[in-house]
Amino acid sequence: MHVQLAHVISDSSGVTGLAMIRAWLAGERDPATLAAFQDSRINASTHALANRLAGNWRDEVLFQRRQSLELYAVSQQKIAEGDACLAAHLHTCDSKIEVDTHPPPTSKRRPTKARRHEPHFALHTELDRSSGVDVTRIDGIEVLTAHTLMAEIGLEMSRWKTEKPFASWLGLCPDNRISGGNVRTRGTRNVVNRAADALRLSAQHLLHSKSALGANYRRLRARLGAPKAITAMAHTLARLVYRMLTCGQQYVDKGMEYYEARFRHQRLQWLQRQARAFNLQLVPTQ
Numbered sequence: 001m002h003v004q005l006a007h008v009i010s011d012s013s014g015v016t017g018l019a020m021i022r023a024w025l026a027g028e029r030d031p032a033t034l035a036a037f038q039d040s041r042i043n044a045s046t047h048a049l050a051n052r053l054a055g056n057w058r059d060e061v062l063f064q065r066r067q068s069l070e071l072y073a074v075s076q077q078k079i080a081e082g083d084a085c086l087a088a089h090l091h092t093c094d095s096k097i098e099v100d101t102h103p104p105p106t107s108k109r110r111p112t113k114a115r116r117h118e119p120h121f122a123l124h125t126e127l128d129r130s131s132g133v134d135v136t137r138i139d140g141i142e143v144l145t146a147h148t149l150m151a152e153i154g155l156e157m158s159r160w161k162t163e164k165p166f167a168s169w170l171g172l173c174p175d176n177r178i179s180g181g182n183v184r185t186r187g188t189r190n191v192v193n194r195a196a197d198a199l200r201l202s203a204q205h206l207l208h209s210k211s212a213l214g215a216n217y218r219r220l221r222a223r224l225g226a227p228k229a230i231t232a233m234a235h236t237l238a239r240l241v242y243r244m245l246t247c248g249q250q251y252v253d254k255g256m257e258y259y260e261a262r263f264r265h266q267r268l269q270w271l272q273r274q275a276r277a278f279n280l281q282l283v284p285t286q
Contacts, residue, residue, distance in 0.1 A: 021065060097132055138213070167235050173188065202237055203234045206233060212255060
């Protein structure tokens with residue numbers, strides 16, 4: 001129809017886009033009237049929006065748009081039914097905290113608005129109630145990631161005696177192939193696991209995190225490269241999740257400054273040991 005809506009609206013399935021599409025199908029053709037459906041969150045001006053809404057309004061294209069809108073409504077209805085079924089299932093899980101005395105979980109790293117594919121119910125509260133801990137306090141792990149982890153590994157961690165077999169089950173630990181006492185190949189096992197994939201995606205989100213985990217990931221990324229750093233940080237996140245679910249303690253981030261100071265102290269201790277091995281002494285400069 002030569003309607004250049006994508007130049008001024010990033011998402012045609014949003015409030016403004018759906019309102020305009022419904023107006024098209026209802027017979028509205030005036031660009032100024034269509035631009036009046038603009039939501040306050042649209043950055044483009046009303047005049048710029050109206051200039052992009054002049055089209056030829058061909059019948060076959062309008063028919064295709066009507067079919068697409070009906071299919072979109074059906075898909076949204078099915079997603080809502082799935083969310084209701086998921087909420088009912090989570091409500092049947094045993095609660096490990098007192099709901100009346102425990103405040104709703106809050107996280108500074110959680111986005112201010114709900115994600116596009118986030119369920120339309122208090123998923124964060126249900127996960128916190130059933131697990132007893134707030135896994136989203138770990139940097140990089142969002143609500144949907146925490147739900148994926150709970151769905152894959154469950155809430156019973158007694159299957160793994162320690163965090164080492166748990167990381168091995170996820171395929172996030174080294175798997176060296178040894179033949180004749182020599183290491184032939186190095187790497188991780190090829191494991192198809194949605195929990196491991198979710199942890200890897202969480203590790204990638206730490207690139208710009210102002211936390212101890214973010215500083216650790218950036219240092220590993222500079223030294224080992226992105227693929228190995230992602231696997232190493234996913235292994236670290238898996239150990240943290242295991243400790244939280246087994247010990248029932250909340251994660252507390254000590255901050256990027258703490259990590260940098262500790263790394264500097266450990267590096268200085270290593271240099272001092274190296275100097276003593278050569279009968280030398282480190283002298284600080286003024």
